[in-house]
Amino acid sequence: MAINLKKLCDSPLLLEAIADLVKSMGTSIVIQDTKGRVIFGDESKKAGSQLPIEIDGEVIGWAIGEAKVAPIASIISCFAQKELEKKTLAHEVLDNYREITFLYDLSEKLTASLDIDELVNLLLAEAKELIKATSGAVMLLSNTGNTEELKVVSAFGQEWNRDHLRIPLDESILGVVVKNGLGEIINDVANDPRCMDFEATMSALICIPLISKGRPIGAIALGNSSPVTYTAADLKRMNTLAFQAAAAIDNAQLYQESCIAATTAQLQAEKLQQALRELQETQSQLIQSEKMSSLGQLVAGVAHEINNPINFISGNLCHAQQYTEELLKILQLYQQEFPNLTPALEAAIAEIDLEFLSADFPKLIYSMKLGTDRIREIVLSLRNFSRLDEAQTKPVDLHSGIDSTLMILQHRLKPQPGRPNIQVIKNYGDLPLVECHAGLMNQVFMNILSNAIDALEEQQKPGEIVITTELISHKPRLLATTGEPMSHDGNESVLIKIRDNGFGIPEEICSRLFDPFFTTKPVGKGTGLGLSISYKIIVEKHGGIIKCLSQPGLGTEFYIQIPLKLSIELGKNSAATAVRRRSPSAHRSGVLF
Ligand SMILES: Nc1ncnc2c1ncn2[C@@H]1O[C@H](COP(=O)(O)OP(=O)(O)OP(=O)(O)O)[C@@H](O)[C@H]1O
Ligand SMILES: [Mg+2]
Incomplete structure (x- = not known):
C-alpha cells in the first residue's frame, strides 16, 4: 500500500x-x-x-x-x-x-432453500465469486454397495467430464481431503502424485471438505488451468463458505429424507386404507351374497317341493278332464237309451242337480287346470330367481328376471293395514336376450325394488312402481367440425329404469347411496349393502352404469344400463374381482324431474 x-x-x-x-x-x-x-x-x-x-x-x-x-x-x-x-x-x-x-x-440465500440442487449450484456460484477458477465441482458422499464415493452434483469447466462424475474416496486428493476433514491447496498439480487425474489440464487446485455436525458430507473443488497461486486467505474464505453451505445442504438432505419418509408413510397409510376398504367390500359382499344365497336356496327348495306334486296334479288333470267328458257322455247315452227312470233314480238326480253338475264339472276341471298352470308359472319364476350360483354368463331374458323378482316380492306389494296396494306398471320394450349373469342381475332388481317398496311402505298415498326397459343403439358420433362419422361402435345396450313415487332422497345423501354400509334405515332393517353390491354387479361385473336421480317428496328413479354383449374381459370370471374403478361415491347421483 x-x-x-x-x-x-x-x-x-x-x-x-x-x-x-x-x-x-x-x-x-x-x-x-x-x-x-x-x-x-x-x-x-x-x-x-x-x-x-x-x-x-x-x-x-x-x-x-x-x-x-x-x-x-x-x-x-x-x-x-x-x-x-x-x-x-x-x-x-x-x-x-x-x-x-x-x-x-x-447465509440468507442458503437458509432460504431446502432444495439440494439449488444449494449446490449456489455454493459453486458463490465460490466462483470468491476465488479465480476455470473449473470447479461440488460433490456429495454417496454409498454404492459397500463403497463410499463422491458423486459430482454440480460442476463447471471441462475437467468435470464423465470420467470425473464419480470419485472413489481411496484414490484421489478429494478423498484425502474428505477423510482428513481439512482443506488443501495444491498450487503445482502436475507434481502432486495425488492429483494424477487432473494433471493434464489443471495447474492449481483448492479442495475443501463439506462438514456438517462434525461429519463429512462431501467436498468442493476449484481449479485453474493457468498458473495461479491460491493463498491461505483463499483457503480461509473457502472454508467459511463451505462450512455454511454444508450445514444448509445437510438440512436439505434431512428435509428430503423426511419428505421421503412422510411420502412412504402416507403411501403405507393409503395402502392400509385401501386394504380396509377392500376388506369392508368383501365383508359386505359376503353378507349380501350369504343373504341372497339363503334366499335363493329357500326359494329353490320351496320350488322343488311344490314342483313334484303340482306336476303330478297337472299331469293327471288332463286325464281327469278326459274321463269326466267320457263319463258325462255315457250318462247322456244312458238317459237317451233309458228315458223311463225309477222314482229312486229321479229323486237322486233331482237331489244332486245332475243338469247343473254336468255343466259345471268340465268348467271346474278347467279352472283347476288354470290354477295348476299358474302354480307351475310361479314355480318357474322361483326357479328362475334362484339361479344365484350360476357363475357363467348366458343370454338372459331380463323381463323374466324382473317378473320373477316381482313374484317373490308379491306379498309386499299387496295392501297392508293403513296403505293401499302398490301398483306395478311395466313399460317393457322389445328386448333381445342379454348376455349377463342372470342371478346377479336378479339380485340388483331385488335390491332396487325392495328399496322402492321400503320407500312406498312409509306413505299413505297410493304407491306406484314404474319399470321401463328399452334397447339403446349407440349411433355413430359425428365430428363436430366436418360432420363426418367419428366412430362406428355398433354396441347396443339395455336400459332399465325403475321409478317409484316414494319420499325421494335428500340431495345431501345422494352422493353416498352407493357407499357400502350407508343406510338411513333403522338397525335391523337395513344393512346399507343393497346399492353398493348392485353398483359392483352393474359397473364391475357388467361394465355398465347405475345411477340414481331423485327429488325429495316426489320419488326416485334408478337407471341401470348394461351392454347387450358382455366384454370378454368382464365376462371371463364372475367370481374374480373385476378391474378397479372409481369409488361408488364418485358416481353421480342427482335430482330428478
Ligand atoms: N327408492 C328409494 N327411495 C328412498 N330412499 C332410497 C331408495 N333407494 C335407496 N334409498 C336410500 O339409500 C339407502 C341405501 O340403500 P341400500 O339398498 O344400499 O341399503 P338399505 O336398503 O338401507 O339396506 P339393505 O339394502 O342392505 O337392506 C337407503 O337406506 C335409503 O336411505
Ligand atoms: Mg336396500
Whole structure:
C-alpha cells in the first residue's frame, strides 16, 4: 500500500509542526518526493544534507537542509508510518465488513432453500465469486454397495467430464481431503502424485471438505488451468463458505429424507386404507351374497317341493278332464237309451242337480287346470330367481328376471293395514336376450325394488312402481367440425329404469347411496349393502352404469344400463374381482324431474 507524500504534507497539522520546528531551529528545509518534485519549502534554498523520509525502510521522499533538520525528516517518516498503519487498518475493516456482508447474504440465500440442487449450484456460484477458477465441482458422499464415493452434483469447466462424475474416496486428493476433514491447496498439480487425474489440464487446485455436525458430507473443488497461486486467505474464505453451505445442504438432505419418509408413510397409510376398504367390500359382499344365497336356496327348495306334486296334479288333470267328458257322455247315452227312470233314480238326480253338475264339472276341471298352470308359472319364476350360483354368463331374458323378482316380492306389494296396494306398471320394450349373469342381475332388481317398496311402505298415498326397459343403439358420433362419422361402435345396450313415487332422497345423501354400509334405515332393517353390491354387479361385473336421480317428496328413479354383449374381459370370471374403478361415491347421483 503506497503513501502519497504530497497528500501527507497537505495535512495542516504536519505543515504547521514543520514550520514551527524550522523556525525554532533557525534554519530552512525543502521536502521533495522521490521524483525530485518540491512539496514543501523554497526550491532556491535546496542545499545541505539530503535526509530520507521512509516507511519500513522504503524511501518515499527527501528532507533537504542542514543536518539539524534530521529530526524533522524522522517526524515526517513517523507521520507517514502512522498514516500507512491507519490506511491498512481501514482496509482491513473494510475487508472484514465486506466479508461479513458476504457471509450474511450467503447465509440468507442458503437458509432460504431446502432444495439440494439449488444449494449446490449456489455454493459453486458463490465460490466462483470468491476465488479465480476455470473449473470447479461440488460433490456429495454417496454409498454404492459397500463403497463410499463422491458423486459430482454440480460442476463447471471441462475437467468435470464423465470420467470425473464419480470419485472413489481411496484414490484421489478429494478423498484425502474428505477423510482428513481439512482443506488443501495444491498450487503445482502436475507434481502432486495425488492429483494424477487432473494433471493434464489443471495447474492449481483448492479442495475443501463439506462438514456438517462434525461429519463429512462431501467436498468442493476449484481449479485453474493457468498458473495461479491460491493463498491461505483463499483457503480461509473457502472454508467459511463451505462450512455454511454444508450445514444448509445437510438440512436439505434431512428435509428430503423426511419428505421421503412422510411420502412412504402416507403411501403405507393409503395402502392400509385401501386394504380396509377392500376388506369392508368383501365383508359386505359376503353378507349380501350369504343373504341372497339363503334366499335363493329357500326359494329353490320351496320350488322343488311344490314342483313334484303340482306336476303330478297337472299331469293327471288332463286325464281327469278326459274321463269326466267320457263319463258325462255315457250318462247322456244312458238317459237317451233309458228315458223311463225309477222314482229312486229321479229323486237322486233331482237331489244332486245332475243338469247343473254336468255343466259345471268340465268348467271346474278347467279352472283347476288354470290354477295348476299358474302354480307351475310361479314355480318357474322361483326357479328362475334362484339361479344365484350360476357363475357363467348366458343370454338372459331380463323381463323374466324382473317378473320373477316381482313374484317373490308379491306379498309386499299387496295392501297392508293403513296403505293401499302398490301398483306395478311395466313399460317393457322389445328386448333381445342379454348376455349377463342372470342371478346377479336378479339380485340388483331385488335390491332396487325392495328399496322402492321400503320407500312406498312409509306413505299413505297410493304407491306406484314404474319399470321401463328399452334397447339403446349407440349411433355413430359425428365430428363436430366436418360432420363426418367419428366412430362406428355398433354396441347396443339395455336400459332399465325403475321409478317409484316414494319420499325421494335428500340431495345431501345422494352422493353416498352407493357407499357400502350407508343406510338411513333403522338397525335391523337395513344393512346399507343393497346399492353398493348392485353398483359392483352393474359397473364391475357388467361394465355398465347405475345411477340414481331423485327429488325429495316426489320419488326416485334408478337407471341401470348394461351392454347387450358382455366384454370378454368382464365376462371371463364372475367370481374374480373385476378391474378397479372409481369409488361408488364418485358416481353421480342427482335430482330428478
Ligand atoms: N327408492 C328409494 N327411495 C328412498 N330412499 C332410497 C331408495 N333407494 C335407496 N334409498 C336410500 O339409500 C339407502 C341405501 O340403500 P341400500 O339398498 O344400499 O341399503 P338399505 O336398503 O338401507 O339396506 P339393505 O339394502 O342392505 O337392506 C337407503 O337406506 C335409503 O336411505
Ligand atoms: Mg336396500
